[in-house]
C-alpha cells in the first residue's frame with residue numbers, strides 16, 4: 001500500500017487528490033497550516049493530517065519523519081493574490097517550502113516528489129494560443145517566479161541526488177471548492193457553483209473571453225498518473241497539461257443546459273477581461289500524452305454536469 005504525504009492537503013486540489021488516493025486503497029497524510037477534522041473524519045479510507053508550515057524547516061522535517069511516506073505530492077503554496085500582496089511570505093512558502101520538501105525527501109530517502117506547477121510559470125512573452133512544453137519561462141509575478149524556481153530546484157535534486165522529481169503545469173483549475181478569492185480565473189468555478197445553488201451570477205468578462213481550464217477531477221488524477229508513470233518513458237521532469245478552452249458565453253450556455261433556471265448574466269470589467277485574455281489559452285500537452293499517457297476525461301458538458309451534481313449533493317470533497 002502506497003503512503004502519500006500531500007502538502008497543502010486541505011487545499012482545493014489536495015482534498016480531491018486525498019479522496020482519490022484513499023479510494024484507491026492508499027494511505028494519505030495531509031500536511032497543511034490549516035486543519036479540518038471534519039474532512040478527515042468524513043473521508044472514506046485512510047486519511048490523517050499533520051499541522052505544519054512548509055516555510056519552517058523543523059516542521060517539514062518533523063512531518064516527513066512522522067508520516068514516513070513513500071511519496072510526496074507537493075501542492076501546498078501561497079497563491080495569487082496573496083502571493084503578490086506579500087511577496088516575501090510567498091518566497092518563504094513557495095520557494096523555501098519547496099527546498100524544505102526536497103531536502104527532507106533526500107535526507108529521509110523518500111523516493112518520489114510530485115509537484116503542482118502552473119501556467120503562471122510562463123511569462124507575458126509566452127504565446128497566447130499554444131505554449132510549447134519547453135517554451136522559455138519568464139514570469140513577472142512572485143507566484144510565477146516561485147513556480148519556475150521550484151521546477152528547477154526539483155530538476156536539480158533529480159540530477160544531483162537521483163530524487164524522482166516529477167511536475168505537472170496546470171492551467172486554471174475548474175471545479176467545486178475553488179475559492180472565489182483564489183485569483184481572477186476563479187469566476188468560471190464560482191459561476192457554476194452559484195447557478196447550482198440557485199443564486200444569480202454576473203460574469204466579470206465580455207462573453208467572447210476564452211479561458212483554458214482543466215476540471216478538478218482530471219487535475220487530481222493527473223498527479224496520480226504522473227506519479228505512477230514508468231520512469232523510463234519520461235523524457236522530461238515537468239509537463240504541460242491542458243483540459244479545454246471555453247468562452248464565458250459557452251460556459252453560460254453549458255450552465256443553462258444543466259441548470260435550466262440559472263440566472264447567469266454579464267457585467268464585464270475591462271481589467272479582468274484584459275487579464276484573462278493575457279493568460280495562455282492552451283498549454284501544449286502532447287509531451288505528457290506521449291510520455292505517460294496523459295488524457296483528460298472531462299469535456300465542458302461533462303465537467304459542468306459533475307460540478308452541478310457535486311454542488312447539490314456534496315459528498316467528499
Ligand SMILES: NC(=O)c1ccc[n+]([C@@H]2O[C@H](COP(=O)([O-])OP(=O)(O)OC[C@H]3O[C@@H](n4cnc5c(N)ncnc54)[C@H](O)[C@@H]3O)[C@@H](O)[C@H]2O)c1
Pocket residue numbers: 007008009010011012013014031032033034052053054055074075076077078079093116117118119169170171172173174182
Ligand atoms: N487552483 C488552480 O487553478 C491552480 C492552477 C495552477 C497551479 N496550481 C497549483 O496547485 C497547487 C494547489 O493549488 P490549490 O488550488 O489547491 O490551492 P489552495 O490555496 O486551495 O491550496 C493550497 C494549500 O496550501 C496550504 N498552505 C499555504 N501555505 C502553507 C504553508 N506555509 N505550509 C503548509 N501549507 C500551506 C493552504 O492552507 C492550502 O490548503 C498549488 O501549488 C498551486 O500553485 C493551482
